[in-house]
Amino acid sequence: MKFKSKSSRSLVKVLALSMILSTAPLFAFADDSAVTEKTETASVSTEAKAEKSDATPATSSVSQPANPRHGSGFRAAEPSKTGPYKESDFALLYKTEKATLRNMPVIDKATGKALTKPIKFKVWNATLQRFEKEVTSSNGVLPDVELIKDHHYIIFAQDKEYNFKNNAYIIIKETGSVVYNDRTPITTSHPGQDEKITSFVLEKRATPITDATKANRVKINLQLFYMEKVGRNYLPSDDSFDWEETNSTLVLTSPFETIRVPIRDSTVEVELMEDDVYTVSVESEQLGMYTYPLTVKDHSERGADKLAYNHLSCTNKDTIMLFDKDGQIEKKYLDALTSVSGKTKVEGLNFNSRILPRWFEQYNDSVRYTMNEKLLDKAVAKGLKGDFDVIDIHSINMARTERSRLMLAEGQFFNYTTEVQPGKNVGKVSYIDSDGKLKPLSFTQTGNKIKFNMNSLSVYPIVVQYVSDSSVQYVATEGDGLSFEKGDNVDVKAVFKSTSSVDKSFENFSGVEVDNVRLEDSDYTVTKGSTVIRLNKSFVDRLSAGRHTLTAYFDADTKSSSITFTIKPAAVRSNNGAVNNTSSNSSAPRVSNSTARRSAVTYDKTAKVRAGRVVKTGDPGNYALHAVLLISSISVLSILLKRRKEN
The missing domain is CATH 2.60.40 (Immunoglobulin-like)
Incomplete structure (x- = not known):
């Protein structure tokens, strides 16, 4: 790896890493003998220390609160002393009982009065890590919002003019206009007892933003370290390392987006959605790293800013260590x-x-x-x-x-x-x-x-x-070749059975298509005996005239059988109900198909050419006959005039 010659601008970072290394032995990666010293290091930030104090070891006998919170009373469920985690440890995830947040006031901080401007709010379920809904306030009141009881929620506002600076971190326990603050400060006289939130207070921005969707993003600076291999060990390089030469890209991927940032220096700045989880990786022919999940979390109950955390451990983490890519370390x-x-x-x-x-x-x-x-x-x-x-x-x-x-x-x-x-x-x-x-x-x-x-x-x-058994096949026993006119009230039915001695076609039925389009449940019915499929009339009425193919699928769509049916164009009827169908008139002249096609094409072309020039008078005439008579008249007249001159 090449280095560029310049003065070290990040001596502090190197010293910090040196402090880490000073508390643990150097580690060799040539074999499986690398070990880890389980001592706390002096380089852990204040926020990280606070996190570590919350992360009680599995062997701890500290009792857990009945309602764990993200704030002062928040503690993780611990594994059983006699075994790993049990489902009861995270039963919160599977709660479904709901309560409704009603009539939450939306207040303008400057006036202390209702903010009448409609404000869009997005509701994020932090427990399930998903957006659940989007609502807009009206006349200073949030519409009713149904939430899962005891789940942790973040309410974001998205507005160019107004800022919901700290968002709303809430837990709802009963239907009503009151919710509980999920960020009760740890300095309160009764830590662990939730405060109540009675209104959402927004503040007008000094300068409006151009994109309201970016209102909830958090700017994070990630510090990069190149771990240089020295013998069998890895040591952090100084700033002589040339990041730009590696042509590398830092990639942050979440279920909602992918952010790609070219690496030009030892600091990478990104704007992330709060509470979403991103896996961090590097695209590079030269550099490798251990992919890990990163998230931005709020700990305002401690008076801290929104910070980047490793989601695997919930420890503050804004440093990334990269090394030469050889496929082994990764x-x-x-x-x-x-x-x-x-x-x-x-x-x-x-x-x-x-x-x-x-x-x-x-x-x-x-x-x-x-x-x-x-x-x-x-x-x-x-x-x-x-x-x-x-x-x-x-x-x-x-x-x-x-x-x-x-x-x-x-x-x-x-x-x-x-x-x-x-x-x-x-x-x-x-x-x-x-x-x-x-x-x-x-x-x-x-x-x-x-x-x-x-x-x-x-x-x-x-x-x-x-x-089922791979030797079993499925065949159609009824419905193939059906033909009817469009609009007729016809039962479009197909029956299928298996070739096995015991017919399991209904149990193994997996779906149906018409003309290679999968049908919804509302388009058809399926009943047993063997497998009877009926297309609903509303679906049939949407089909065009022509030939159609119905395909029934079985055994996880690995086997199928088909029938065809034809919808004929609806006949045109006169006022008295008689069918006007000149092709069925026995007295009509018969022409070959080729002649009919040529005539039709010729007629269409003639009509297109003349359409702009002929005035429709409503008195159709035999123009060819008129032309012949006119030419004959002119010829006769010419002959008579010639003879007259000769005389």
Whole structure:
């Protein structure tokens, strides 16, 4: 790696790292003998120390409050002394009971009166890490907002003119106009007792902003260190390292966006959405790093600014350490996260079941992540039928008891291994994207376990579809060749059965398409005996005249059978109800198809040419005959005139 010659501008950073290294041995990465000194270092910031004081070790006997909060009383659920985390430790995530926030006043700070200007607010569920709704105030009052009881929420305002400086960090416990402050200062006389919020107070900006969507972003400076290999050890370089020459890009990826920042110096400035989780990685042919999840959290209860934190441990982290890319260091400390049931294992980050070297501060022994899987209602997979499961595999930050939605950069993947129903063959594995569409995943099956890769964790539900014996096929027994006129009240029905001795077609039915378009449940009905599919009349009425193909799918869409039906154009009827169909008149002259086509084409062209020149008088005539008579008359007249001159 090349260095540029210039004076060191970051001696303080190097000294700080030296202090880290001074408390722990130097670490060799040529083999697996690297160890970690579990001592606190003198370089930890005040905010980081405050975080570490909250992160009680698993062996601690400190009791936990009944209602943990992000503020002074917030403590993570601890693993059982006799084993790992249990689902009861994070039961908060699965609460569904709701309460309604009603008639919350929106106040102008300058006047102390209602802010009558409509203000848009976005409601973020910090417990589930998702935006739940968007509402706009009217005449100084927030409309009713339904929230999940005891979940932690952040209310953001998005307005060019007015600023909701500290946002609203709330917990709702009952329906009404009062919510509880999720940032009760730790200096209050009764720490741990929530204050009440009775209004949202906004302040007019000195200068309006141009983009209201950026009102809630937080500017963060990330400090980069190049860890130079010296013998078997890694030491931080000084400012003679030439970052720009590496042609590297820092990539921050969340479920909502990807931010790419070219690395030009040892400081990278980014603007992040508060409370969203970004995985940080580097795109470079020369540099590597350990990908880790970063988030911006508010700790105003301590009087602190909004700061960057490592979401694995909830410790303040605004430094990133990079090293020469050789593929070994990056892979060496990657480890798996196992669910509380033991049924699912995910690899792709270091989830800290193995200890990293002390100099790599993005990870430490206070990482508190776990994982769980839940079977969801099958209705989540819209339009899907048959034998399948919808599984929500999700990681959980136990330091804050919140879901952790992780999205990796393009080209990076989490490796999943999970159990499926025993004794069943899996035909298809998919995930449900943000539009509700099924997106297939490549997978392998060994016994009752499947393996697959995807670049996200906790973001999309997984769909596992099961199949029957591969020798079984499906055939149509009724409905093929149906023909009717458009508008007729016809029962468009197709019947399918399996070729097995015991017909399981209905149990294995997975969906239906017409003309290669998947139908919604509202477009058709399916009943047993064998598998009877009827298209609803409202759907049939939307089809154009012509031939159509209905395809029924079975065994996770791996097998299918089709029928065709034809919709003829509706006949034109006269006032007395008789059908006007000249082609059926036996007295009409017959012409060949080719002649008819040529005549039609000729007529169309003539009509186009003459359309702008002929005046429609309503008195159609035989213009060809008139022309012949005119020419004949002129000829006769010419002959008579010639003879007259000769005489």
